[in-house]
Amino acid sequence: MNSSLMHPRNPYRIPPDFKELALKFPEFRKHAKQKLSGKIEIDFKDAAAVRALSTVLLKRDFNLQVELPPDRLVPTLPLRLNYLLWVEDLLLFAKPSTEQIVRGIDIGTGACCIYPILAARMKGWHFTATEADETNHKCSLETIERNCLQTHVTIIKVTAESMLNGNIDTTQLYDFTMCNPPFFDSDNFVPKSRSDKRPLPMCPKSGGSASASEIAVKGGEVKFIEKLIKESQEVKSCVRLFTTMVGHKSSVAPIKALLQEAGASSWNETEFYQGRTTRWGLAWTFCDNIALANLPQIRPKNNGKGPPPLTYTVSRERWTSKGDFTVTSVLFKTVELLICLKMEFRKVKDKKDKKAVEFIARANTWSNQRRKLREGKRLLEQGSDQPQAKKAKIDSDTHVQQKERSFYLKGLILVEETGKDSISLQLQWIEGGLGRESMNQILQYMKNNLFEK
Known part of the structure; x- marks a missing residue:
């Protein structure tokens, strides 16, 4: 499993700790199995196990109480978040509409309107969700009622014959649509296999529990x-961006031809x-002032493993004067440096022998630190007013940079006992x-200020 290819902001780039989930949630514990190595795992072909995983992650990570019916499609969170975060990238690129509120349409919202509740909880977006x-x-x-999201999400009962026409308020301007279409052709329910001896399953391997209408439609996803x-x-005239998920790579080319x-x-x-x-994922627009083709890729394409992390080994001998030689202590000192650099951070993994934090830098605060300190000291000794003017210039540059982009750098720090x-x-x-x-510069800063002092 290569989670490094997920969207950079997807919290499940670091997989959830199943042992921690099993200890905290009894409803998940009954599906967890311990291997001889001690590792905790679940059977991803078991729909009940995948359903339990999704519900406890929604509860723990998003404070969402969800009950999934046993005969409907189970939403896997990494995929749903990848799609939502891509839509957010599209909106940032296309520039926000004149209204402050972001409004979306979810076509066929499913058993728990997963996209609207995640977007409402994470981003405060407003959704019109349709379901037949x-x-x-x-x-x-x-x-929606259980999670008190009625002010952000409206569910509309529609007929299967219409997706948008007659289902939305055309006097309202919407920022985007989302859609997770049935991937298979109901006239040929079992997908074609490379070998007739190995027919492919009708449902996804993960959480293979769904109603027929959720996974198959006459003509398949291209026709849909x-x-x-x-x-x-x-x-x-009332929707800026249209988007859809696509289940088969072979469908992408004919759908793009239809868009043209x-x-x-x-x-x-x-x-x-x-x-x-x-x-x-495919997105399209009829707005001449939005050039979606120019949207930059925010992550590398799938060309194998991404660049390996930068690694530095902290020895007990060098740490003697800094307190306990533990993962917790090393991470604590590292986070102190992040705070000194005016970075924001959040804990994403917390085990005794392995801890990780994700950090966000709003500006470059680590480059040429020694030179800046020497320059500041020299100017202070001269009694010059220049430092204030220089500071004002830096602040102005930073303000412009933040205005153009909400962050400068995002990274992950993992501290592990080896x-x-x-x-x-x-x-x-x-x-x-x-x-x-940038990561090299930050590591050098840490080495200069902590590990090699």
Whole structure:
């Protein structure tokens, strides 16, 4: 499983600790199994186990109380978050609409309206969610009420024949649409296999519990999305961006041809990686002032392993004067340095022998620290007013930079016990800055100010 190819802001780039979940949530514990090595795992082919995993992660990480019916599709969170975060990237690139509130449409919201509740909880977005299935509609309404999200999410019961027409308020301007279409053709329910002796399953391998309408439709996903494209032409005056997930790579080319035929002004495609599963995303617009084709890739394409993290080994001998030689102590001192550099951070892994934090830098505060200190000291000794003017210039530059981009650099720090007398400090670049070079600079700063003093 290569989680490093997930969206850079996806919190599940570091997989959840199943042992921790099993200890905290009895409903998950009954599905957890311990291997001879001591590792805790679940059977991802067991829909009940995947359902339990999704519900406890929603509860722990997003404070969302969700009950998933046993005969409906189980939303796997890494994939859903990859899609949501990509939509956020599209909105940032296209620049926000004149209104402050972000408004989206979820076509076929499913049993717990997963996209709207995640977006409402994480981003404060507002959603109109449509659903044709009676069970899904009822469960989604209950989910919204249970989590007190009625002010942000509206669920509309619709017919299966219409996706957008007649289902939305055309006097309202919407920022985007989302759609997770049925991937398979109901006339040929079992997908074609490379070998007739090995037919592929009708459902996804993970959480293979779903109603037929959720995973199959007459003509398959290309026909479904073709209809969505036609309806998007009719409501293009009130929707800025249209998006959909695609389940098969072979569907991407014919769908792009349909977009060109429909007169879309621009479109963009991406890939969603999560575990061993890959899905695709397509976005299009009829707005001439939005050039989706120019959207920069925010993560590397799937060309194998990404760049390895920078690693520095902290020895017990060098740490003697700094207190206890533990992972907790090393991480604490490291976080103190992040605070000195005016960085924000959040804990993403917390075990006795392995801890990790993700950090965000709003500006470059670590480069040429020694030179800056010497210059400041020299100017102070001269009694000059120059430092204040220089500071004002730096503040102005930083303000412009923050205005153009909400962050400068994102990275991950992992502290891990590697032996009785050694602890490994790893710095992994996620996004922004000068890439790996920025991580090199931060590591050098840490070495100068902590590990080699």
